[in-house]
Amino acid sequence: MIQPFKLDRRRFIGAASSATLALNAPFSFAIADSTPPNFLLILTDQHHAEALSCAGNASLQTPALDALALRGTQFTQAYCTSPLCSPSRSSLFTGRMPSETGVIRNGRAIHPNIPTLGPWLQSEASYQSFYAGKWHIPHSATASIPGYTILTPGINGHGQLGDGSVSEACAGFLLHYKSNEPFFLTASLTQPHDICQWLRLNTHNQAELRYPSLAESLPPLPANFSIPLEEPQAVTQLRHSNEPAVGKWEDLHWRYYLWSYYRMVEMADAEIGRILDALEGSGLAENTVVLFTADHGEGCAHHQMVRKSSPYEESVKVPFLVSNPTHIRQQAVNTERLVSGLDLFPTLCDFAGCKTPEGVMGQSLRPWLEGSDKTGPESILIESFEGQGLSIRSHSCKYTTFVEGQEEQLFDLQIDPGETRNQIHEPGFAAMLASLRRQAEAWRQRNH
């Protein structure tokens, strides 16, 4: 049964003291009460899952997101449905795969018959839906998104300047919000997507650092920096068209790229800090569930890739945090649950106490967040290259297949998290491979 949660602080403290509340102990929110929680959804763009200090990355500082993780649950196995902005965003806001929403490439609109999150929460659970920043389904920055009140659209493709507008508009909104109806606010930042501008401005290899004082602070190259021997042609072509190949980058320039990318993540973190400070100052934090994720990742020099689009982990894996000061498991790091962008829609519906639309594929994360019944998918899907590529991520492996060329990759992520050894021809994986092929074929049959 779906129960909207609202726990009076006094009752919560009383319950906690009598039940000896321990970190990561199961929470119980069976107290039936009235108002569903507010939702603050924070999105970044092109954010590598491990580009967080709370994910153990010592090359950057993300104090705002670290604090969010401390006050909630961090999922370390979270994936986008497609490593490209518009397709992935279409899934976040519909709970359906890009091949279903019709958004298989950037700049396409969601099929008009498919319900989207903001209007759905408004019609089914009396939420007021607000949006600030990047949308990109189809228009990147727009003051017109059906079903939402727009605070500011931000600046098309410019996070460095536009994100400051987005965070400040959200801060103002939170500090002024007085309605009795719950809100669903999306703060959609563009950073660290500005790495795309950086790449176009730093195409050519730099043999010497432009800023010598940075020499000691450049991050190391990743362990899987080398190019895999076997990979799909589409991925190889993607690498060859990107700046590092064109500009013939050497190690120093790669490391300067990483340094620059991490600074952009820190820029996003500072904007998030501004928003979270306002939430705290507004008095609304206790009854607001904060969710943070990104539309897709960034190559970050793994396999000598930059940007996104490839099915490698760095491109498809995203950060995913859910936080609330009293109602969600605190300081929890969940390494078990496979999370998809599809899960956002049903999770919010679950907390809001409303049903999900027909056809939504994801599953609510609420049981995991509250420590109750734990069910989750055995595998999740990732579409790439305008539907030509399909990846299936199971608990142990990732299988990728392409329509054209009969190219396949199979990585055992438990022993090879860097995806360096394609196991597609290994006899020991034959049974698993056959099963994954059947799943892929079934998905393709369903869609075509």
Place this chain on the structure above:
Amino acid sequence: MASSVIPTWIGTPLNPAILGEIGALGAFPPVSIETPDTEETRTYRIFSTSGYRDKTNQNQGFFRMIRYPAESDEPVQCHFLRKVLNADGVVQITTVDANCRSDALLSPISWVYQNEFEDGEGNSLKSLETSETARVNHGELHILRMGRLYKTTIPHPFTTDWCLLGSVPHLGNPIETPFDLYESFIKRKSSYRIAQGGTVDFQWDTQSIQTKVFYLTGAGSLPYEYYVDSSQRILLVIMGCLVLILDPLAEEKCTQRIEALRAQILEKQP
């Protein structure tokens, strides 16, 4: 595939010559007569590029700093105004009035910050306004934000990126002791230093320009490059794909663009 893409990428970090090539620079203003008794006004056009030579390079607003004259033992009063054009005619307007120490960083000791938005039709959006006052008090920074007081310790020297526009032109030496940066007076970032980057001379229009370059680096931002001319004016600040360009007509240009955008919006309305 790559060969059709390469020509449009700028390919190298922005510098004065490239900014000239992509049409970002106008003529820099002549040096005005400023004495210790006159206020110093600097207006900058905010320009951004997507990294292509031939598209999406545009002005995104303007920034103005007025530094009022002060006796050597008095705080320096500064007024800041920034307008940022968002998409669809939305405008963010931020003002700050600050009192600063007359030190190398022009460190602020108190300020009043106000921010508002206008929608695409020019209406003020009261429900998004923010304001705060701040004061340095015995090693702490006290910030009163929307009726609530926040106190934070000040472990390091600190300034703001906006104040640095008033201090960098007068720097004689690099600043090697790390300091904190309150970006736009509201976002605290750490471990900043200022290094000298030598001299850069360039020819623009009919002007032959000699500049000294300073680099600001720290956590949470790309390096800032300040180009300071022989009259101690910052002509350019390059921050990745974002640039401040000294341009006394920046406000007029911004206003014209806002009006044009809003006229388009009105035309589209039924």
